[in-house]
Amino acid sequence: MSRFAFTLAAATAFAGSASAATFDVFTDRTLFEAALSGPITVETFDEITEDISFAGGSTTVGGLTIIADDDGFFGNSIIDAPPVLSEIDGNGTTALNIFTSSVFDAALEFASPVLAAGADFFNFNDGQLRTEISILGETFTPDITGAGTLSFLGIISDTPFSRVDFNGVNNDVFGIDNVTSAETVAPPSVVPVPATLPLLLAGIAGLAFWRRRRA
Numbered sequence: 741m742s743r744f745a746f747t748l749a750a751a752t753a754f755a756g757s758a759s760a761a762t763f764d765v766f767t768d769r770t771l772f773e774a775a776l777s778g779p780i781t782v783e784t785f786d787e788i789t790e791d792i793s794f795a796g797g798s799t800t801v802g803g804l805t806i807i808a809d810d811d812g813f814f815g816n817s818i819i820d821a822p823p824v825l826s827e828i829d830g831n832g833t834t835a836l837n838i839f840t841s842s843v844f845d846a847a848l849e850f851a852s853p854v855l856a857a858g859a860d861f862f863n864f865n866d867g868q869l870r871t872e873i874s875i876l877g878e879t880f881t882p883d884i885t886g887a888g889t890l891s892f893l894g895i896i897s898d899t900p901f902s903r904v905d906f907n908g909v910n911n912d913v914f915g916i917d918n919v920t921s922a923e924t925v926a927p928p929s930v931v932p933v934p935a936t937l938p939l940l941l942a943g944i945a946g947l948a949f950w951r952r953r954r955a
Contacts (some may be wrong), residue, residue: 748824754938761876761899765885769920772858772894773792779922783820785919788920803851804919806836816913817846828915830862830890840871840908844866848904858894862915863887870912874905896925908924933948 766772783804795812798805799819808817808893816839820828823928827861830836833915850857865871865884873880875895895904900923 750799761878761897761901762880763875763880763898764896765880765898766858766894767892769858769860769892769894770778771897772856772892773920775896775926775928776856776922776924778922780920780922783919785836786833788819789821790918793817794819805849805851806846807849808838808844808846810839810846814913820915824915825913829913830860830917831928832916836919837863837915838906838912838914840906842908842910846906846907848906848916848919850902850921851924853900853902855898855900856894856896856922856926857901858892858916858919859919860917861891861893862917863889864884864891864893864914865912866914868910870908870910871914872907872909875903875905876901879907883912894920 758770764775766775781803783802785801788801792799793812794809795809795810795817796807798807800806801819810817816837817835819834820837821834822832824832825837828835835884840846846858861882863885865882866882866887868890871882871883873882873893873895875897880895880940883891885891
């Protein structure tokens with residue numbers, strides 16, 4: 741689906757409150773990255789070889805801080821190094837193990853404001869709505885997926901933001917990997933003006949002047 745078509749679909753497929761910012765939402769990584777410009781940062785977490793818990797707190801990797809208020813009782817909310825828990829294992833590499841519920845939320849914070857953020861998700865919103873996403877007060881309701889589904893979600897804003905919140909609706913254990921961000925995006929495509937258009941406009945103006953002189 742093209743970027744423009746999906747943006748139109750997002751108006752009906754994504755619930756949101758009024759906001760000064762406007763957003764484009766992507767479910768295709770290739771289209772998302774094509775809309776970015778300048779340096780693109782991708783956090784793969786692959787340099788981490790031992791599990792790191794951020795339950796009830798936070799941890800920072802590079803320019804990304806991962807936050808969770810999960811109490812860690814079920815052993816979730818960790819940077820999960822191989823062997824990765826099957827519920828969040830999208831490709832066998834280190835990934836974020838995120839747990840949300842009606843009680844617990846999570847978030848990603850960027851060290852510097854960005855205009856675009858996206859990531860690969862595994863087992864996200866399995867079978868029902870379990871987690872919503874919010875940026876700058878705008879709430880996005882991602883698609884419901886089947887068990888074991890690897891998906892992508894990317895969001896571009898016209899207003900800089902530093903935080904992406906994952907708001908729990910129901911129990912949800914999912915993986916996040918390859919968190920991608922950019923501080924600049926490509927300008928909107930400019931539709932070229934046909935070469936004959938200026939001549940046509942000049943002709944219309946001349947005809948109008950001629951008619952006024954005859955009147």
